[in-house]
Amino acid sequence: MLLGVNIDHIAVLREARKINDPNPLDALGICKLAGADQITIHLREDRRHIHDDDAKRICEQSTLPVNLECSINEEIIDIVCKMKPSRATLVPENRDEVTTEGGLDLNSNFQRIENAVKKLHENEIEVSLFIDPNKEMIELASKLNVEWVELHTGTFANVYAMLHGNLKNSHHSIKDLELKKDELKKLLQKSKKEIKKAASLAQKLKIKVAAGHGLNYQNVNEISSLKTIEELNIGQSIIARSVFTGLQIAIKDMKDLL
Numbered sequence: 194m195l196l197g198v199n200i201d202h203i204a205v206l207r208e209a210r211k212i213n214d215p216n217p218l219d220a221l222g223i224c225k226l227a228g229a230d231q232i233t234i235h236l237r238e239d240r241r242h243i244h245d246d247d248a249k250r251i252c253e254q255s256t257l258p259v260n261l262e263c264s265i266n267e268e269i270i271d272i273v274c275k276m277k278p279s280r281a282t283l284v285p286e287n288r289d290e291v292t293t294e295g296g297l298d299l300n301s302n303f304q305r306i307e308n309a310v311k312k313l314h315e316n317e318i319e320v321s322l323f324i325d326p327n328k329e330m331i332e333l334a335s336k337l338n339v340e341w342v343e344l345h346t347g348t349f350a351n352v353y354a355m356l357h358g359n360l361k362n363s364h365h366s367i368k369d370l371e372l373k374k375d376e377l378k379k380l381l382q383k384s385k386k387e388i389k390k391a392a393s394l395a396q397k398l399k400i401k402v403a404a405g406h407g408l409n410y411q412n413v414n415e416i417s418s419l420k421t422i423e424e425l426n427i428g429q430s431i432i433a434r435s436v437f438t439g440l441q442i443a444i445k446d447m448k449d450l451l
């Protein structure tokens with residue numbers, strides 16, 4: 194199973210202070226050394242975390258393939274074409290969201306997505322579509338001639354978190370926190386089944402399958418055990434854990450200076 198490490202969250206920390214530390218560029222060597230297979234970043238329209246300069250330098254300097262997530266906005270697609278990442282993953286964007294919510298609607302945006310895919314292909318950039326795991330989206334993705342789909346695992350991750358009492362934020366799409374355990378278990382199975390079915394259909398249609406969103410150290414095995422999925426893109430949980438796995442050394446380094 195390939196791992197794309199989403200390093201946006203390093204830039205989120207930097208933006209909290211509007212300074213140049215921590216710099217996501219400095220993560221490239223460590224990601225490679227640690228065995229990551231890909232660097233994933235999201236150049237949002239609102240430039241909330243990764244800036245153009247970050248994305249440009251990451252594409253130029255990364256020795257791992259770069260998967261650049263972006264919206265289907267024409268200006269952004271033009272910027273991405275110039276940066277020449279290995280892959281562009283088209284995602285939906287909504288200004289008020291805390292993070293990407295749900296997959297791209299390939300039905301209502303078909304023409305715009307087709308134009309974006311064409312431009313990216315002309316610039317020798319592989320294309321992935323971040324979509325909800327269902328038959329209609331996979332069939333439309335196949336018509337769009339993309340190399341990859343990335344299945345949205347956010348719903349699965351939310352249900353998993355609810356079942357295990359680990360869902361604190363109200364922005365998650367499943368609002369009813371009163372659901373009973375039995376119902377949650379059924380929902381979790383349903384959601385896993387949808388991912389499995391969508392991945393198998395994509396594979397049959399010769400589309401490579403990635404998955405991501407909300408995956409963490411507790412839930413990841415449920416998805417990584419699906420043989421039809423080749424790659425996972427994971428960000429928040431890895432960067433969150435690194436705060437604690439790195440904290441002891443960081444304190445010791447400061448104490449030594451004192």
Ligand code: PXP
Nearest residue numbers: 293323405406407426427428429
């Ligand atoms: N894949 C896509 C398309 C995303 O938008 C994100 C979030 O930026 C991820 C994967 C990683 O999600 P998380 O940070 O929850 O691991």
